[in-house]
Amino acid sequence: MRHLFFALAPDAALRDAIANDAARLHLAWGGRATKPAKLHMTLRFLQGFTDPLPDDVVAAARAAGDAIASVPFAFELDRADRFGRRIGWLGCAVTPRPLQALHDALTESCRAHAVPMREEERFVPHVTILRDPKRAVPSAIAPLRWQVDGFVLMASAEGAYEVLGRWALRA
Template sequence: MRLFFALWPTAPVAKALSDVAECCAQRLGGRATRTATIHMTLAFLGEQPREKLPEILAAARAVRMAPFDLSLDRLGGWRHHRLLWAGCQSAPAALQDLAAGLHARLRNSAAAFGAGDAERAKWHFFPHVTLVRKLPAQAFPLALPACQPLSWPCRSFVLVESRLSAAGAEYRLMDTFDCCG
């Protein structure tokens, strides 16, 4: 199973981000992220054996999440990944705490991050939502439109299974972990 933890937007937030993605893809090229797959990854676990699922779920249930509102008020892009993203000028401390807590629980439980996983040991959380993939090389440097701030209420996080196909990734929400405070 290919797994990741994420913030999953409400339908209005997903629609608003999808609209921005479509507009930018028309303007810059590339492929807009589908409304149904818009999310903010908190921890990518990659391929995991099914027998690790109970340990992964237990690690996530031990994470404490305070409710917070995220303001997506910035667009940016990465030439090396050929993508456009939405992010925040200043990430709330509760978001950073959630991502760090989740990562620490997973690493400490060895549920998903093995001790020899050097790449994940260098982990750094950069909060962003991918809006457009496969931007053409000539789109860089990006001439980005102004970004109207979008408020995203965050009251839970989810575990998602990602299934890759020729049509793109299909996501299945496997479990939801609600705020505790």
Template sequence: MSAAPAYRLFFAAWPDDACRHWLDQQVERLHDACRGRQVPPRQLHLTLAFVGEVDPARLSDVYAVGERVAAGAEACQLRLSRLAVWPNGIGCALPARVPGRLARLARALNGALADAGLPHEARAFKPHLTLLRKAQADEAGVPHPDAPALFAVDHLSLVVSRLTRSGPIYQELRRWPLPAPAPTPPA
């Protein structure tokens, strides 16, 4: 009898309709300038922490990490204002600045995964939404968005990635809301 295949997991947030509309426009602009393979609109997401291959027997441990981290985090907004094509051919939408709450969320996820003895990433968090793969352009050829978009990071999703011949397919396994930030006391 063979063992159950491992899950390929990551934590992410999905754009709301307004942000998805903006991303759809940017994908077209970037593709016109840089070619490449467009990421399907339903696949657009912000990866917060890549987990990697996890034995199905440890899935409840990953759920516990998501629940614990989400309960201690706060929702925030990411202002997407730039497009880029990286040397590896990834065309993406990026923020000019990373909100502190978002950076803390990514660190908390990776720390909790490490504490639980689960796979986690050691590399620095670089928030981006992948729009194209195999894009070709130098920085001079990358268009600039007409206006920025706000990405509401108001939830945390655990996603499984299944690799197919036509590309990855993502399925949300669980979602936790992120609490609204505590109000700031008046000065």
């Protein structure tokens, strides 16, 4: 099964900063650390597919990405938390409005282009840093500034991610 999703990909400096916080939390929380090359923030999950990915779905997702008009913005990762016992993450104590707006615009564009999406209860912006943390204790972290200049369409590919499309945000 391959998963298709829109995401924010951190630049090298931010990826290193996230990886450093992840390493520190891995020592405290246990679990399995996410490889730095896989660090990203999912904006919108699409459906999972068998391999190969359907060309029409990838084309529709690219068209949905093409339709997004948003200006660059910045926000901060300022919280370490978990989802149940399976996922340790870095994210936002409060979802920034521009980030929520980008998520919502992608959702609407996917609907308009008939891109099949995974159901979601709500958008919780986060970067998965650990799987199966044993002693996760939610807490504030020193803020990590994320400058958002664009987003990507990614597909999972045997333990890695493949970028299928890239879009710049324009002022």
